[in-house]
Amino acid sequence: MRLVFAAALALASTAALAQAPAAAPGSKNAAAITGGTYTADPGHTLVTWTLDHLGFSPYTGIFGDVSGTLTLDPKNPSAAKVDMTIPVSKVTTASSGLTAHLLRAGKDGGKPDFFGASPADARFVSTSVQVSGQSAKVTGNLTLNGVTKPVTLDATFYGAGKAPAQMGGKENxxxxxxxxxxxxxxxLGFGVPMVGDAVKLDIAAAFQK
Known part of the structure:
Protein backbone atom coordinates (compact mmCIF):
# COMPACT_ATOMS: atom_id res chain seq x y z
CA MET A 1 0.00 0.00 0.00
CA ARG A 2 2.82 2.39 0.82
CA LEU A 3 4.34 1.86 -2.62
CA VAL A 4 0.97 2.45 -4.29
CA PHE A 5 0.43 5.65 -2.25
CA ALA A 6 3.94 6.90 -3.05
CA ALA A 7 3.45 6.23 -6.74
CA ALA A 8 0.10 8.03 -6.75
CA LEU A 9 1.62 11.02 -4.95
CA ALA A 10 4.48 11.19 -7.45
CA LEU A 11 2.06 11.09 -10.38
CA ALA A 12 -0.06 13.87 -8.83
CA SER A 13 3.00 16.05 -8.26
CA THR A 14 4.18 15.51 -11.82
CA ALA A 15 0.75 16.45 -13.18
CA ALA A 16 0.67 19.61 -11.07
CA LEU A 17 4.11 20.64 -12.30
CA ALA A 18 3.09 19.97 -15.88
CA GLN A 19 0.13 22.33 -15.49
CA ALA A 20 2.20 25.10 -13.89
CA PRO A 21 3.55 27.81 -16.21
CA ALA A 22 7.24 27.52 -17.06
CA ALA A 23 7.79 31.15 -16.07
CA ALA A 24 5.92 34.11 -14.62
CA PRO A 25 3.29 35.27 -17.13
CA GLY A 26 4.20 38.91 -16.65
CA SER A 27 7.39 40.55 -17.91
CA LYS A 28 8.98 43.98 -18.36
CA ASN A 29 8.28 43.77 -22.09
CA ALA A 30 6.27 46.91 -22.84
CA ALA A 31 5.17 45.33 -26.12
CA ALA A 32 2.88 43.11 -24.04
CA ILE A 33 0.73 46.12 -23.14
CA THR A 34 -2.46 46.46 -25.16
CA GLY A 35 -4.57 49.58 -25.37
CA GLY A 36 -7.85 50.23 -23.64
CA THR A 37 -9.23 50.86 -20.18
CA TYR A 38 -7.95 48.75 -17.31
CA THR A 39 -9.55 48.37 -13.89
CA ALA A 40 -7.51 48.50 -10.68
CA ASP A 41 -6.94 45.12 -9.06
CA PRO A 42 -7.97 45.93 -5.46
CA GLY A 43 -6.24 42.88 -4.01
CA HIS A 44 -2.84 43.82 -5.42
CA THR A 45 -2.89 47.63 -5.45
CA LEU A 46 -1.38 49.08 -2.29
CA VAL A 47 -0.55 52.62 -1.20
CA THR A 48 2.14 52.40 1.47
CA TRP A 49 2.88 55.55 3.46
CA THR A 50 5.81 56.32 5.75
CA LEU A 51 6.52 59.29 8.01
CA ASP A 52 8.98 60.21 10.72
CA HIS A 53 8.04 59.27 14.29
CA LEU A 54 9.53 61.73 16.80
CA GLY A 55 12.90 61.60 15.04
CA PHE A 56 13.41 58.08 16.42
CA SER A 57 12.21 55.89 13.55
CA PRO A 58 10.10 55.80 10.41
CA TYR A 59 6.54 54.51 10.74
CA THR A 60 4.57 52.86 7.97
CA GLY A 61 0.93 52.14 7.19
CA ILE A 62 -1.06 50.94 4.20
CA PHE A 63 -4.16 51.84 2.23
CA GLY A 64 -5.59 48.87 0.34
CA ASP A 65 -8.76 47.92 -1.52
CA VAL A 66 -8.02 50.69 -4.02
CA SER A 67 -10.36 51.10 -7.00
CA GLY A 68 -10.18 53.03 -10.24
CA THR A 69 -9.22 52.94 -13.89
CA LEU A 70 -6.21 53.37 -16.15
CA THR A 71 -6.65 54.20 -19.83
CA LEU A 72 -3.65 53.41 -22.03
CA ASP A 73 -2.68 53.78 -25.66
CA PRO A 74 0.71 52.08 -26.25
CA LYS A 75 1.23 54.26 -29.34
CA ASN A 76 0.70 57.41 -27.28
CA PRO A 77 1.67 56.68 -23.65
CA SER A 78 1.64 60.37 -22.71
CA ALA A 79 -2.13 60.35 -23.24
CA ALA A 80 -2.63 57.89 -20.38
CA LYS A 81 -5.34 58.71 -17.84
CA VAL A 82 -5.47 57.53 -14.23
CA ASP A 83 -8.40 57.88 -11.84
CA MET A 84 -7.95 56.13 -8.49
CA THR A 85 -10.00 56.09 -5.30
CA ILE A 86 -8.39 55.19 -1.96
CA PRO A 87 -10.65 54.21 0.97
CA VAL A 88 -9.02 56.09 3.84
CA SER A 89 -11.39 54.39 6.30
CA LYS A 90 -9.61 51.08 5.60
CA VAL A 91 -6.17 52.32 6.67
CA THR A 92 -4.13 49.71 8.50
CA THR A 93 -0.90 49.74 10.50
CA ALA A 94 1.07 47.16 12.46
CA SER A 95 -0.53 48.50 15.65
CA SER A 96 -4.26 48.03 16.21
CA GLY A 97 -4.12 50.85 18.76
CA LEU A 98 -2.57 53.29 16.32
CA THR A 99 -4.98 52.27 13.55
CA ALA A 100 -7.87 52.99 15.92
CA HIS A 101 -6.30 56.34 16.84
CA LEU A 102 -6.04 57.35 13.17
CA LEU A 103 -9.78 56.74 12.80
CA ARG A 104 -10.88 58.04 16.21
CA ALA A 105 -13.50 60.76 16.40
CA GLY A 106 -12.51 64.02 18.05
CA LYS A 107 -12.64 64.21 21.84
CA ASP A 108 -15.76 65.86 23.27
CA GLY A 109 -16.95 66.80 19.80
CA GLY A 110 -13.65 68.41 18.84
CA LYS A 111 -11.64 67.96 15.69
CA PRO A 112 -10.17 64.44 15.18
CA ASP A 113 -6.42 64.07 15.59
CA PHE A 114 -6.04 62.46 12.17
CA PHE A 115 -8.71 61.15 9.78
CA GLY A 116 -11.72 60.81 12.08
CA ALA A 117 -14.22 57.98 12.42
CA SER A 118 -15.77 58.14 8.94
CA PRO A 119 -13.25 59.78 6.59
CA ALA A 120 -14.14 60.37 2.96
CA ASP A 121 -12.30 58.41 0.31
CA ALA A 122 -9.21 60.03 -1.19
CA ARG A 123 -9.01 60.38 -4.96
CA PHE A 124 -6.19 60.93 -7.44
CA VAL A 125 -7.01 62.07 -10.99
CA SER A 126 -4.15 62.55 -13.43
CA THR A 127 -3.78 65.76 -15.39
CA SER A 128 -0.55 65.05 -17.30
CA VAL A 129 1.85 62.17 -17.99
CA GLN A 130 5.44 62.84 -19.09
CA VAL A 131 7.01 59.62 -20.37
CA SER A 132 10.72 58.84 -20.57
CA GLY A 133 11.46 55.26 -21.62
CA GLN A 134 9.70 52.95 -19.17
CA SER A 135 9.33 55.69 -16.56
CA ALA A 136 6.98 58.64 -16.27
CA LYS A 137 6.12 61.63 -14.14
CA VAL A 138 2.40 61.45 -13.45
CA THR A 139 0.92 64.72 -12.21
CA GLY A 140 -2.62 64.90 -10.94
CA ASN A 141 -4.99 66.32 -8.37
CA LEU A 142 -5.12 64.51 -5.04
CA THR A 143 -8.21 65.10 -2.93
CA LEU A 144 -7.65 64.11 0.69
CA ASN A 145 -9.57 65.22 3.78
CA GLY A 146 -11.67 67.49 1.59
CA VAL A 147 -8.64 69.37 0.23
CA THR A 148 -7.40 69.12 -3.36
CA LYS A 149 -3.73 69.71 -4.22
CA PRO A 150 -1.52 68.86 -7.22
CA VAL A 151 0.80 65.89 -6.66
CA THR A 152 3.48 64.42 -8.93
CA LEU A 153 4.37 60.73 -8.79
CA ASP A 154 7.44 59.06 -10.27
CA ALA A 155 6.12 55.91 -11.95
CA THR A 156 7.97 52.97 -13.48
CA PHE A 157 6.55 50.21 -15.64
CA TYR A 158 6.74 46.95 -13.64
CA GLY A 159 5.31 44.30 -15.94
CA ALA A 160 2.56 43.19 -18.29
CA GLY A 161 1.08 40.01 -19.67
CA LYS A 162 -1.88 37.68 -19.62
CA ALA A 163 -2.77 35.77 -16.46
CA PRO A 164 -3.09 31.97 -16.71
CA ALA A 165 -6.58 30.69 -17.53
CA GLN A 166 -6.96 29.20 -14.03
CA MET A 167 -6.39 32.72 -12.65
CA GLY A 168 -8.98 34.39 -14.86
CA GLY A 169 -6.98 34.83 -18.06
CA LYS A 170 -7.16 38.64 -17.92
CA GLU A 171 -4.58 41.00 -19.35
CA ASN A 172 -2.56 42.64 -16.59
CA LEU A 188 -3.85 66.73 8.66
CA GLY A 189 -1.15 68.48 10.63
CA PHE A 190 -1.65 66.86 14.05
CA GLY A 191 1.68 66.44 15.87
CA VAL A 192 3.81 68.38 13.36
CA PRO A 193 6.78 68.79 13.68
CA MET A 194 7.26 66.08 16.33
CA VAL A 195 5.52 63.66 13.99
CA GLY A 196 6.72 64.20 10.44
CA ASP A 197 4.84 66.41 8.02
CA ALA A 198 6.37 64.81 4.92
CA VAL A 199 4.64 61.55 4.00
CA LYS A 200 6.49 59.28 1.58
CA LEU A 201 4.23 57.27 -0.72
CA ASP A 202 5.24 53.94 -2.21
CA ILE A 203 2.58 52.58 -4.57
CA ALA A 204 2.12 49.16 -6.16
CA ALA A 205 -0.47 49.69 -8.89
CA ALA A 206 -1.97 46.62 -10.55
CA PHE A 207 -4.55 46.77 -13.34
CA GLN A 208 -6.56 44.21 -15.31
CA LYS A 209 -8.87 44.11 -18.31
Whole structure:
Protein backbone atom coordinates (compact mmCIF):
# COMPACT_ATOMS: atom_id res chain seq x y z
CA MET A 1 0.00 0.00 0.00
CA ARG A 2 2.82 2.39 0.82
CA LEU A 3 4.34 1.86 -2.62
CA VAL A 4 0.97 2.45 -4.29
CA PHE A 5 0.43 5.65 -2.25
CA ALA A 6 3.94 6.90 -3.05
CA ALA A 7 3.45 6.23 -6.74
CA ALA A 8 0.10 8.03 -6.75
CA LEU A 9 1.62 11.02 -4.95
CA ALA A 10 4.48 11.19 -7.45
CA LEU A 11 2.06 11.09 -10.38
CA ALA A 12 -0.06 13.87 -8.83
CA SER A 13 3.00 16.05 -8.26
CA THR A 14 4.18 15.51 -11.82
CA ALA A 15 0.75 16.45 -13.18
CA ALA A 16 0.67 19.61 -11.07
CA LEU A 17 4.11 20.64 -12.30
CA ALA A 18 3.09 19.97 -15.88
CA GLN A 19 0.13 22.33 -15.49
CA ALA A 20 2.20 25.10 -13.89
CA PRO A 21 3.55 27.81 -16.21
CA ALA A 22 7.24 27.52 -17.06
CA ALA A 23 7.79 31.15 -16.07
CA ALA A 24 5.92 34.11 -14.62
CA PRO A 25 3.29 35.27 -17.13
CA GLY A 26 4.20 38.91 -16.65
CA SER A 27 7.39 40.55 -17.91
CA LYS A 28 8.98 43.98 -18.36
CA ASN A 29 8.28 43.77 -22.09
CA ALA A 30 6.27 46.91 -22.84
CA ALA A 31 5.17 45.33 -26.12
CA ALA A 32 2.88 43.11 -24.04
CA ILE A 33 0.73 46.12 -23.14
CA THR A 34 -2.46 46.46 -25.16
CA GLY A 35 -4.57 49.58 -25.37
CA GLY A 36 -7.85 50.23 -23.64
CA THR A 37 -9.23 50.86 -20.18
CA TYR A 38 -7.95 48.75 -17.31
CA THR A 39 -9.55 48.37 -13.89
CA ALA A 40 -7.51 48.50 -10.68
CA ASP A 41 -6.94 45.12 -9.06
CA PRO A 42 -7.97 45.93 -5.46
CA GLY A 43 -6.24 42.88 -4.01
CA HIS A 44 -2.84 43.82 -5.42
CA THR A 45 -2.89 47.63 -5.45
CA LEU A 46 -1.38 49.08 -2.29
CA VAL A 47 -0.55 52.62 -1.20
CA THR A 48 2.14 52.40 1.47
CA TRP A 49 2.88 55.55 3.46
CA THR A 50 5.81 56.32 5.75
CA LEU A 51 6.52 59.29 8.01
CA ASP A 52 8.98 60.21 10.72
CA HIS A 53 8.04 59.27 14.29
CA LEU A 54 9.53 61.73 16.80
CA GLY A 55 12.90 61.60 15.04
CA PHE A 56 13.41 58.08 16.42
CA SER A 57 12.21 55.89 13.55
CA PRO A 58 10.10 55.80 10.41
CA TYR A 59 6.54 54.51 10.74
CA THR A 60 4.57 52.86 7.97
CA GLY A 61 0.93 52.14 7.19
CA ILE A 62 -1.06 50.94 4.20
CA PHE A 63 -4.16 51.84 2.23
CA GLY A 64 -5.59 48.87 0.34
CA ASP A 65 -8.76 47.92 -1.52
CA VAL A 66 -8.02 50.69 -4.02
CA SER A 67 -10.36 51.10 -7.00
CA GLY A 68 -10.18 53.03 -10.24
CA THR A 69 -9.22 52.94 -13.89
CA LEU A 70 -6.21 53.37 -16.15
CA THR A 71 -6.65 54.20 -19.83
CA LEU A 72 -3.65 53.41 -22.03
CA ASP A 73 -2.68 53.78 -25.66
CA PRO A 74 0.71 52.08 -26.25
CA LYS A 75 1.23 54.26 -29.34
CA ASN A 76 0.70 57.41 -27.28
CA PRO A 77 1.67 56.68 -23.65
CA SER A 78 1.64 60.37 -22.71
CA ALA A 79 -2.13 60.35 -23.24
CA ALA A 80 -2.63 57.89 -20.38
CA LYS A 81 -5.34 58.71 -17.84
CA VAL A 82 -5.47 57.53 -14.23
CA ASP A 83 -8.40 57.88 -11.84
CA MET A 84 -7.95 56.13 -8.49
CA THR A 85 -10.00 56.09 -5.30
CA ILE A 86 -8.39 55.19 -1.96
CA PRO A 87 -10.65 54.21 0.97
CA VAL A 88 -9.02 56.09 3.84
CA SER A 89 -11.39 54.39 6.30
CA LYS A 90 -9.61 51.08 5.60
CA VAL A 91 -6.17 52.32 6.67
CA THR A 92 -4.13 49.71 8.50
CA THR A 93 -0.90 49.74 10.50
CA ALA A 94 1.07 47.16 12.46
CA SER A 95 -0.53 48.50 15.65
CA SER A 96 -4.26 48.03 16.21
CA GLY A 97 -4.12 50.85 18.76
CA LEU A 98 -2.57 53.29 16.32
CA THR A 99 -4.98 52.27 13.55
CA ALA A 100 -7.87 52.99 15.92
CA HIS A 101 -6.30 56.34 16.84
CA LEU A 102 -6.04 57.35 13.17
CA LEU A 103 -9.78 56.74 12.80
CA ARG A 104 -10.88 58.04 16.21
CA ALA A 105 -13.50 60.76 16.40
CA GLY A 106 -12.51 64.02 18.05
CA LYS A 107 -12.64 64.21 21.84
CA ASP A 108 -15.76 65.86 23.27
CA GLY A 109 -16.95 66.80 19.80
CA GLY A 110 -13.65 68.41 18.84
CA LYS A 111 -11.64 67.96 15.69
CA PRO A 112 -10.17 64.44 15.18
CA ASP A 113 -6.42 64.07 15.59
CA PHE A 114 -6.04 62.46 12.17
CA PHE A 115 -8.71 61.15 9.78
CA GLY A 116 -11.72 60.81 12.08
CA ALA A 117 -14.22 57.98 12.42
CA SER A 118 -15.77 58.14 8.94
CA PRO A 119 -13.25 59.78 6.59
CA ALA A 120 -14.14 60.37 2.96
CA ASP A 121 -12.30 58.41 0.31
CA ALA A 122 -9.21 60.03 -1.19
CA ARG A 123 -9.01 60.38 -4.96
CA PHE A 124 -6.19 60.93 -7.44
CA VAL A 125 -7.01 62.07 -10.99
CA SER A 126 -4.15 62.55 -13.43
CA THR A 127 -3.78 65.76 -15.39
CA SER A 128 -0.55 65.05 -17.30
CA VAL A 129 1.85 62.17 -17.99
CA GLN A 130 5.44 62.84 -19.09
CA VAL A 131 7.01 59.62 -20.37
CA SER A 132 10.72 58.84 -20.57
CA GLY A 133 11.46 55.26 -21.62
CA GLN A 134 9.70 52.95 -19.17
CA SER A 135 9.33 55.69 -16.56
CA ALA A 136 6.98 58.64 -16.27
CA LYS A 137 6.12 61.63 -14.14
CA VAL A 138 2.40 61.45 -13.45
CA THR A 139 0.92 64.72 -12.21
CA GLY A 140 -2.62 64.90 -10.94
CA ASN A 141 -4.99 66.32 -8.37
CA LEU A 142 -5.12 64.51 -5.04
CA THR A 143 -8.21 65.10 -2.93
CA LEU A 144 -7.65 64.11 0.69
CA ASN A 145 -9.57 65.22 3.78
CA GLY A 146 -11.67 67.49 1.59
CA VAL A 147 -8.64 69.37 0.23
CA THR A 148 -7.40 69.12 -3.36
CA LYS A 149 -3.73 69.71 -4.22
CA PRO A 150 -1.52 68.86 -7.22
CA VAL A 151 0.80 65.89 -6.66
CA THR A 152 3.48 64.42 -8.93
CA LEU A 153 4.37 60.73 -8.79
CA ASP A 154 7.44 59.06 -10.27
CA ALA A 155 6.12 55.91 -11.95
CA THR A 156 7.97 52.97 -13.48
CA PHE A 157 6.55 50.21 -15.64
CA TYR A 158 6.74 46.95 -13.64
CA GLY A 159 5.31 44.30 -15.94
CA ALA A 160 2.56 43.19 -18.29
CA GLY A 161 1.08 40.01 -19.67
CA LYS A 162 -1.88 37.68 -19.62
CA ALA A 163 -2.77 35.77 -16.46
CA PRO A 164 -3.09 31.97 -16.71
CA ALA A 165 -6.58 30.69 -17.53
CA GLN A 166 -6.96 29.20 -14.03
CA MET A 167 -6.39 32.72 -12.65
CA GLY A 168 -8.98 34.39 -14.86
CA GLY A 169 -6.98 34.83 -18.06
CA LYS A 170 -7.16 38.64 -17.92
CA GLU A 171 -4.58 41.00 -19.35
CA ASN A 172 -2.56 42.64 -16.59
CA UNK A 173 -0.27 45.63 -16.35
CA UNK A 174 1.52 46.92 -13.27
CA UNK A 175 3.50 49.95 -12.16
CA UNK A 176 5.56 51.07 -9.18
CA UNK A 177 5.26 54.71 -8.16
CA UNK A 178 6.70 56.95 -5.46
CA UNK A 179 6.03 60.47 -4.26
CA UNK A 180 5.87 62.73 -1.22
CA UNK A 181 3.08 64.90 0.16
CA UNK A 182 2.97 67.34 3.07
CA UNK A 183 0.06 66.18 5.20
CA UNK A 184 -0.43 69.59 6.81
CA UNK A 185 -1.40 70.95 3.39
CA UNK A 186 -4.40 68.63 3.53
CA UNK A 187 -5.50 69.74 6.99
CA LEU A 188 -3.85 66.73 8.66
CA GLY A 189 -1.15 68.48 10.63
CA PHE A 190 -1.65 66.86 14.05
CA GLY A 191 1.68 66.44 15.87
CA VAL A 192 3.81 68.38 13.36
CA PRO A 193 6.78 68.79 13.68
CA MET A 194 7.26 66.08 16.33
CA VAL A 195 5.52 63.66 13.99
CA GLY A 196 6.72 64.20 10.44
CA ASP A 197 4.84 66.41 8.02
CA ALA A 198 6.37 64.81 4.92
CA VAL A 199 4.64 61.55 4.00
CA LYS A 200 6.49 59.28 1.58
CA LEU A 201 4.23 57.27 -0.72
CA ASP A 202 5.24 53.94 -2.21
CA ILE A 203 2.58 52.58 -4.57
CA ALA A 204 2.12 49.16 -6.16
CA ALA A 205 -0.47 49.69 -8.89
CA ALA A 206 -1.97 46.62 -10.55
CA PHE A 207 -4.55 46.77 -13.34
CA GLN A 208 -6.56 44.21 -15.31
CA LYS A 209 -8.87 44.11 -18.31
Missing amino acids: VGFHATGTIQRSQFG
